[in-house]
Amino acid sequence: MSVIVRNPLGELILYCKGADTIILDRISHDTAPLLKSATIQHLDKFAADGFRTLCLAYKKISTDVFNKWHEQQKEAAVALTNRQEQLDRIYDELEQEMILLGATAIEDKLQDGVPDTIAELARANIKIWILTGDKQETAINIGYSCNLLTENLREVFVIDGETEREVEVQLKDVRRRIEQTLGPPSTM
Structure with a gap:
């Protein structure tokens, strides 16, 4: 799941969260190897401790790339056939070559009883x-x-x-x- 925001400098940035198996496959080769290996170690420890985990990544997007993507997204959103497949493809194309930010761990407590x-x-x-x-x-x-x-x-x-x-x-x-x-x- 991603969101695109404009920061105070006017830059467009895509922030993405998701399962480590998905996010780690979509990060750029520019991601620091030490950050990636440390994140994987943390994910393994969190999972062994019973925590639910997510990875976070981002990338800057030029205005031209965003405008082109946004037009494709609007077209796919009103498609009469294969709408979800078209939207998934368009989102997938944008969510590539991201920079890894890290991971989160959440304790998902059981309900009483x-x-x-x-x-x-x-x-x-x-x-x-x-x-x-x-x-x-x-x-x-x-x-x-x-x-x-x-x-x-x-x-x-x-x-x-x-x-x-x-x-x-x-x-x-x-x-x-x-x-x-x-x-x-x-x-x-």
Whole structure:
């Protein structure tokens, strides 16, 4: 997600925030290598501690580039077909070659009663899945804090494919492993 602002000097600046996997792929080669490596180390530590993370980046935009982009954005915004795809493409084109600013870490506290509720669901033999866009380390840490993951858990299946096909293959493998343990599903 980005915003374009005009600073007191009259310069147009795009500020962007997003997942590290997205932002780090969009930063300029001019970004200081030490800043990038330190930011990645901080992100890993934050995730291991269970924090939600975001990266921040910026870039200056000339008036000509902005005006051209703004015209394309206005056209895409009123397109009758493929509007969202056109807007995504236009935003993606502008959000390239940015300079990394750093990262944030936010503790996303559980609501009262969540661990107890999850424990009750488990005692009722209700199967629960975690579906998240967070880093795996963050998801695992939160899973333990809310009693979704416990030391008594025999097996955890992690599905982390980046494409639909990868996820499908991983899910089929998990199903095969479950059926080997429990037998095929019964038909009623």
